[in-house]
Amino acid sequence: MKLFRTLISWEEALKTVLPHAERTELEEIRFEDALTRVLAEDILSPIDSPPFDRAAMDGYAIRGEDSFGASPQNPVLLKRKKSGGGEENRAELAEGDCVPIATGMPLPQGSNAVVMLEYTRERGDTVEIFKPVTPGKNVSFQGEDVKKGEAILKAGKILRAHDLGMLASLFTRTIRVYKRAKLGIIATGDELIDPALQSAEHDQWQRKQKIADSNSYTLAALTQKIANPYRIGIVRDNYDEIKDALRSSLERGCEGLLVSGGSSVGTRDFLGDAVEDLGELIFHGVAIRPGEPTGFGIINTKPIFVLPGYPVATIAAFELLVRPFLYAMHGVTEEQRKIFARASKKIPSAVGRTDFVRVKVLRTEQGYFAEPIRVSGSGILSSMTKSDGFVVIPENKEGVAEGELVAVTEYYSW
Amino acid sequence: MKLFRTLISWEEALKTVLPHAERTELEEIRFEDALTRVLAEDILSPIDSPPFDRAAMDGYAIRGEDSFGASPQNPVLLKRKKSGGGEENRAELAEGDCVPIATGMPLPQGSNAVVMLEYTRERGDTVEIFKPVTPGKNVSFQGEDVKKGEAILKAGKILRAHDLGMLASLFTRTIRVYKRAKLGIIATGDELIDPALQSAEHDQWQRKQKIADSNSYTLAALTQKIANPYRIGIVRDNYDEIKDALRSSLERGCEGLLVSGGSSVGTRDFLGDAVEDLGELIFHGVAIRPGEPTGFGIINTKPIFVLPGYPVATIAAFELLVRPFLYAMHGVTEEQRKIFARASKKIPSAVGRTDFVRVKVLRTEQGYFAEPIRVSGSGILSSMTKSDGFVVIPENKEGVAEGELVAVTEYYSW
Numbered sequence: 117m118k119l120f121r122t123l124i125s126w127e128e129a130l131k132t133v134l135p136h137a138e139r140t141e142l143e144e145i146r147f148e149d150a151l152t153r154v155l156a157e158d159i160l161s162p163i164d165s166p167p168f169d170r171a172a173m174d175g176y177a178i179r180g181e182d183s184f185g186a187s188p189q190n191p192v193l194l195k196r197k198k199s200g201g202g203e204e205n206r207a208e209l210a211e212g213d214c215v216p217i218a219t220g221m222p223l224p225q226g227s228n229a230v231v232m233l234e235y236t237r238e239r240g241d242t243v244e245i246f247k248p249v250t251p252g253k254n255v256s257f258q259g260e261d262v263k264k265g266e267a268i269l270k271a272g273k274i275l276r277a278h279d280l281g282m283l284a285s286l287f288t289r290t291i292r293v294y295k296r297a298k299l300g301i302i303a304t305g306d307e308l309i310d311p312a313l314q315s316a317e318h319d320q321w322q323r324k325q326k327i328a329d330s331n332s333y334t335l336a337a338l339t340q341k342i343a344n345p346y347r348i349g350i351v352r353d354n355y356d357e358i359k360d361a362l363r364s365s366l367e368r369g370c371e372g373l374l375v376s377g378g379s380s381v382g383t384r385d386f387l388g389d390a391v392e393d394l395g396e397l398i399f400h401g402v403a404i405r406p407g408e409p410t411g412f413g414i415i416n417t418k419p420i421f422v423l424p425g426y427p428v429a430t431i432a433a434f435e436l437l438v439r440p441f442l443y444a445m446h447g448v449t450e451e452q453r454k455i456f457a458r459a460s461k462k463i464p465s466a467v468g469r470t471d472f473v474r475v476k477v478l479r480t481e482q483g484y485f486a487e488p489i490r491v492s493g494s495g496i497l498s499s500m501t502k503s504d505g506f507v508v509i510p511e512n513k514e515g516v517a518e519g520e521l522v523a524v525t526e527y528y529s530w
Numbered sequence: 531m532k533l534f535r536t537l538i539s540w541e542e543a544l545k546t547v548l549p550h551a552e553r554t555e556l557e558e559i560r561f562e563d564a565l566t567r568v569l570a571e572d573i574l575s576p577i578d579s580p581p582f583d584r585a586a587m588d589g590y591a592i593r594g595e596d597s598f599g600a601s602p603q604n605p606v607l608l609k610r611k612k613s614g615g616g617e618e619n620r621a622e623l624a625e626g627d628c629v630p631i632a633t634g635m636p637l638p639q640g641s642n643a644v645v646m647l648e649y650t651r652e653r654g655d656t657v658e659i660f661k662p663v664t665p666g667k668n669v670s671f672q673g674e675d676v677k678k679g680e681a682i683l684k685a686g687k688i689l690r691a692h693d694l695g696m697l698a699s700l701f702t703r704t705i706r707v708y709k710r711a712k713l714g715i716i717a718t719g720d721e722l723i724d725p726a727l728q729s730a731e732h733d734q735w736q737r738k739q740k741i742a743d744s745n746s747y748t749l750a751a752l753t754q755k756i757a758n759p760y761r762i763g764i765v766r767d768n769y770d771e772i773k774d775a776l777r778s779s780l781e782r783g784c785e786g787l788l789v790s791g792g793s794s795v796g797t798r799d800f801l802g803d804a805v806e807d808l809g810e811l812i813f814h815g816v817a818i819r820p821g822e823p824t825g826f827g828i829i830n831t832k833p834i835f836v837l838p839g840y841p842v843a844t845i846a847a848f849e850l851l852v853r854p855f856l857y858a859m860h861g862v863t864e865e866q867r868k869i870f871a872r873a874s875k876k877i878p879s880a881v882g883r884t885d886f887v888r889v890k891v892l893r894t895e896q897g898y899f900a901e902p903i904r905v906s907g908s909g910i911l912s913s914m915t916k917s918d919g920f921v922v923i924p925e926n927k928e929g930v931a932e933g934e935l936v937a938v939t940e941y942y943s944w
Contacts, residue, residue: 146726147725147726147747148726148747148750151751151754152943152944165912166741167741172840219839219840220719220721220741220839220840221721261912261913262912268912268915269915273943274943274944275943276751276915276941276943277748277751277752277754278748278845278914278915278917278941279915280747280748280751281744281745281747281748281751281841281845281914282744282912282914282915283725283747284725284726284742284743284744284747284748285725285741285742285744285841286725286742287725287742288725289725289726305634307634307635311561311697311698311699311700311701311702311703312560312561312562312698312703327580327581327634327699328698328699328700328701329698330695330696330698330699331695333561333562333694333695333697333698334691334692334694334695334698336562337565337690337691337694337695338691340565340691341944342944377634425633425634426586426633426634427695427699431692431695450943453893453940454893455869456897456898479867479868483870484870498579498675498676498682498696500692500695500696501682501683501692501693501696503692526867527690527692528690528942528944529566529687529688529689529690529864530566530688530755530756530942
């Protein structure tokens with residue numbers, strides 16, 4: 117058994133794991149299936165958008181010049197010409213003419229502005245115009261939105277509803293995105309039982325002093341937004357069982373493994389041993405808190421994250437190491453957004469380790485405050501359900517003073 | 531045809547639509563399927579968590595008092611007793627004893643602290659302790675995380691990965707959530723064609739000056755995080771076809787409809803007419819910009835949102851009216867989070883209307899800045915793909931000065 121008593125810094129751990137993040141393959145999917153997927157190519161506009169000058173309002177297409185001087189008391193009278201109809205608007209418009217037009221319709225030749233319906237009144241074959249419009253008013257010009265050849269969405273972007281709308285408007289039927297990696301998720305520990313498989317009575321397990329495996333569910337849900345989690349479940353804290361589980365997970369096509377529990381630097385570090393024997397355990401022990409017993413290894417070029425058994429520690433390790441790794445693997449170029457808030461109380465932290473502090477964000481009229489939930493006790497899962505995000509206190513910093521500004525990464529539900 | 535020339539305010543529009551938001555039914559689902567679902571009940575803890583005093587570190591369970599005075603130079607010697615084994619830890623510990631213990635294991639009777647493995651060394655049947663620990667050190671106490679009967683998650687919460695972990699840890703196998711409503715999505719307009727059905731060549735439609743229906747895709751994607759969108763597609767701008775589409779969508783079980791396009795206050799308001807004839811068109815025209823030609827009606831108690839045809843306007847109407855409606859319908863009690871940023875330039879706005887301003891958020895060392903993308907042109911879909919969120923300028927406010935603080939609602943991809 118190898119013992120790793122020296123801890124490496126978070127920065128060094130990150131620098132060690134990231135080069136192992138092999139970008140996933142590309143796949144071509146329909147634009148309408150692309151919500152939350154990561155774009156793998158720049159999308160260049162094949163066209164000008166709008167493809168022609170068009171009305172931005174309902175009303176009458178006119179020559180703006182013809183409306184100058186119009187007022188409610190002194191309307192300008194224009195001759196009403198027939199619209200070209202639903203599909204086209206090929207009416208030609210001469211000085212003193214107007215053509216009824218609906219939002220989105222092409223502007224008739226000769227016109228250069230739209231006067232809103234509200235400022236007009238029909239009088240037989242003529243139309244009264246009550247308000248002057250300058251040329252270009254209420255018109256969306258060809259290419260105003262997007263020019264042909266312009267990169268309108270860049271590779272690395274996580275696609276949102278609006279982006280799908282843009283792809284639709286450009287008739288981009290399929291796009292290339294990064295495949296979602298299949299990530300195996302394992303929880304190790306003799307004390308664990310699967311809560312999904314239990315009867316409603318808690319007495320039984322309570323008597324036996326068993327603990328529910330929450331980590332594999334939390335990790336699967338955290339992974340789900342980025343990749344495809346493959347929850348393998350609980351493996352006993354036994355060298356052979358762990359080794360078999362690692363090997364068979366990779367044989368079943370997992371492109372990486374997140375393994376929680378059994379990862380303490382202890383007398384029973386079967387997981388570390390199994391990784392070392394099947395491949396290489398690159399580090400085991402990171403100066404982060406919670407999350408110290410975090411490790412990383414490689415088996416057949418596949419990344420293996422050795423995560424702490426304690427729920428909050430495993431989430432901390434996920435946010436600090438696994439998430440950046442998965443972003444790199446899936447080509448995400450966007451950074452997670454942070455907000456600034458003032459610490460509502462002192463947050464102690466020791467120099468030489470990076471602290472992952474769960475906070476509640478209070479939005480008050482005096483500004484935003486970050487309230488540390490609890491500083492001690494990495495088993496405090498409720499500190500996660502009550503927290504809105506986290507603050508990272510770097511290793512060279514000795515805590516945060518009350519009132520000091522901190523950068524909070526907020527969790528988002530949707 | 532009815533004409534609605536008077537606009538109601540955004541506040542009044544909200545006040546009008548929200549009472550029609552009928553809460554969806556409840557359904558019982560497995561906790562592991564509940565990510566992003568809205569909880570419909572308070573979750574009370576059925577147990578203390580942890581259910582027993584347990585080790586928070588790997589090491590030796592001891593009586594803290596026995597370690598007082600220990601140091602590397604002067605270790606305390608304790609008698610090593612056998613652990614109770616994997617499943618139990620029923621060893622009894624007397625003065626001067628220690629028992630090996632792994633993180634998460636129950637504390638043996640008689641012990642009150644754990645000394646970390648790092649500060650110990652085995653010497654045959656005895657163990658050297660190099661560091662004193664106070665009673666309670668490295669122990670997670672029964673009920674420390676959650677007490678029995680405590681509401682640990684409240685109804686109305688959108689469930690996150692951490693919350694699923696909490697449900698797992700409490701052996702909460704199933705929970706009640708609000709059903710996702712089935713919402714029909716229709717785009718009306720003679721100028722529209724479905725981009726998903728087109729050939730890769732754009733010439734054809736470009737020649738015909740057709741416009742891609744992007745709205746139904748954007749609206750479906752915006753709806754998707756909250757409810758189940760049912761994209762019906764394009765309906766021609768024709769009274770009978772629109773009426774048929776509304777009726778048949780509701781007959782097919784849609785619990786509400788989002789209908790874009792054809793909603794301008796114009797000469798061809800077939801949509802407004804059809805809603806009025808099948809039920810009631812409660813308002814049509816809201817003093818928001820973009821998004822003015824937004825309407826709302828009821829057909830057989832089902833809500834019908836009449837949305838502008840212009841892409842940005844329809845998104846504005848969604849964010850300002852449809853989203854709050856869907857939140858109310860699905861029991862969401864959380865508010866959308868905002869951040870404060872300084873306007874990077876003047877944002878003009880007229881008194882008497884609410885402005886929906888798309889902004890890019892710049893996070894600099896000088897603070898956060900909100901840069902308005904473009905103020906005019908509701909057809910500017912690229913202003914949405916380039917924007918990070920929006921600012922609402924209330925109707926009683928005449929624009930925003932450069933440097934003024936504004937509240938930005940940021941979009942989130944994941």
